[in-house]
Amino acid sequence: MKKLIKLKLKILSGLILKKYQPKVIAVTGSVGKTGSREAVYTVLSGKYTVRRSCKDKSSDLEVFLTIIGFAGGDRGLTSLTQAVFKAVSILIFKDNDYPQILILEINADKQGTINKILKNIRPYIGIITFAGRIYSDYFKNIEEATKEKSMLFSALNKNDWAVFNADDKNILKFKKNIKAQTLSYGFNKSCDITANNIRFTYVEDDDDIENLRGLSLKINYQGATVPIFLPNSLSIGQVYAALSAIAVGIIYGLNLVEIAERLRVFETPKGRSVLLSGIKESVIIDDSYEAFLESVEASLDVLTKIPIKKSHRRIAVIGDMSAPGADIIKNHQIIGKKIAALEVDLLFLVGEKSRDIARAAKKAGMKENSIKHYAFAKMAGEDIKNIIKSGDLILVSGSSKVKMETVVKNIMANPEKAK
Template sequence: MRVIIKNLITRVLVWEAKMALRRHGPQIIGITGSVGKSSAKEAVFAVLEQKFNVRKGLKSYNSELGLSLAVLGLETRWLNPIGWLNNIYLGFKEIFKEFPKILILEMGVDRPGDLDKLLKIARPDIAIVTAVGEIPVHVEFFAGAEEVAKEKAKILKSLPANGKAILNYDDETVWAMKEKTNAEVLGFGFASGADVVASNYQISENGISFKIEHNGSTVPIRLKNVFGKQAVYASLAAAAAGLVHSMNLIEISGALQKYQPPPGRLRLIQGIKNSFILDDSYNASPLAVHAALDTLKDFAGKRKMVVFGDMLEIGKFTILAHKAVGERVASFADYFVTVGPRAKFSAEEAVSRGMPKERVKSFSTTKEAAGYIKNIMQEGDLILVKGSQAMRMERIVEEIMATPEDAPKLLARQDKFWKDKE
């Protein structure tokens, strides 16, 4: 019965979203990729809102229902039937109200055909593809990584001839997608062949700094409380979007000062015992995990601890991908704590690579892991917390953060729906 009601609500909101788009005709920026969609969305919004009337999805809304909510500027009501009825009412009103000139929408892919459904709702004028990697998230539901890339490339095929494609130049799979569109293509990345290039990347406890170059012009960027090269890629995508909208690099640099990553995406949080937590607990794929480990390694820290939960939905790559994480952790970390049966492969690999066995611990639940971590934490420790959404690794962050009363505004999955969920 619940599925039937959800499908009915989805159909109504999809219809409302289509009607609103048909009536108002806003420019649509569609963002897809295996990682980095939400961060790119936030960065693009930070840049474009300086000069334009822009709307973004309120959270990581990238499914058929979520996309409709994003178009209409609404929030999910989870299991609240009155809330959904109110959403339908507000969605209908949105068709006739003043509407934003630009929509920034995430477009996610879990299974074959997902992007087709989303493109029927909203056809982008500008498409941004963040990253795919060798082992994409959700690959479990596809024949292989190539099929995931093929599905995501549909966003480029849908572009009009006068559209723009903004692609990650450093990701070979993404850059190869340029052959799928007749639209103008802009590449972003650290490699010198990109149209929008990052260089001079540095990281400290205060944030990151780097330079952005385009057509011979260069501007310095300093982002406070923002960490990791993934944030640089989000900023580059946003810079490309700004350039497409005739903004100059100085305007873009100033606008990026407002950029902050969403909760659970490499946020630095004060921990108990004067420690620091690098909270990357929102989700995990092989590409994202290795990016987070790179960030942890780049940090100066007394001791570095990796707290890692299972990576899900990677199918036949599960064992190989988890072992690769263990190998990487063993090369620099001081402690390694894993949660879940799959992450045990990582722990075993770390020990086999020479990490002292007494510094590697595996647990079945986040509660058990949090208790152990509390006991071994010391002043000055830097602790990376990472895992797939279903592993609920934010619970560990909440247990070891210095101000758990701030969890609702700092951590991922703090809605009542998630808090009540086992």
């Protein structure tokens, strides 16, 4: 029954696109899709009526529901039936508030996914954030995963736009096959839009950890340079998200100053290296949404690059990571070895797989009394909040399966604000 309703939603969403003809911006990639989606929405929503995918899961069903404008419900039979009725309603009656632009996040986790979703959808802009990593057992290698993502650009014609992260060599491999107009971004000087001079920003330049507010950087495009501030952002991933949004803003005719002003209110998606205030005047790097080898390595780099006073501590709270089957043990061992080599004072681990992090950290020289393991996130959160001291800088990261957001909520200064 659910499959039948899903088919109806697919057909109806295609009819809605034909009736209202919004410009479609499709975003895909191994990582960074949601950040890019939110940054693009932030840049465009001040000038246009824009709707973007709202659910964290970027499945084909969520794409259809975004087109229809159905955000509520639990995706059960009842709510999906309601979505069908809404779709029929806006086909029969004109919706004067239907958006001018749709931003659709697409998860290319299986071969054929892109073509399947885009069968009834014509993107005006396609964005590929990153293609050089496998997060699905459905792909044999990076080449297969990259080829699937490249199908987004194959759906574009010469009047459309392909926007991509040119720092990713895997994306560059299929650049010559792109028929659309292109706009690249990254740190390499060969990119159309580049970022440099990235630094942590503090209130009134007081570099005490409690005054940390986000990232500042400079953007360069066709000889023009503009400063950008990204509030509560701490990672390179958020810089890439902003760069993709700047590219889209340029395509829509916005100048760099306008774009910079709009990015000042950019909200980094929850759980993706977000800066939060912790209890007892501590500071949290909330990276609890999902974790895989590269993301945890990047988060650890952030943890150790933020300056702190000698009397303060760096604490890593790491849960089980996600990885294709064969890489699970190896990836956890890599993280353990890396932590031991960094200036991390305390290491708290959650989940069975994270025991490999502990073993590797000990083997690499980290003191055993600096490491503690917990079976569940709730236990860790309740214990850690009693250990935290003023000035501590705390990274929380782990796969969604171990629910590391529970730890974050336990140690937030304002847990009532947790989403």
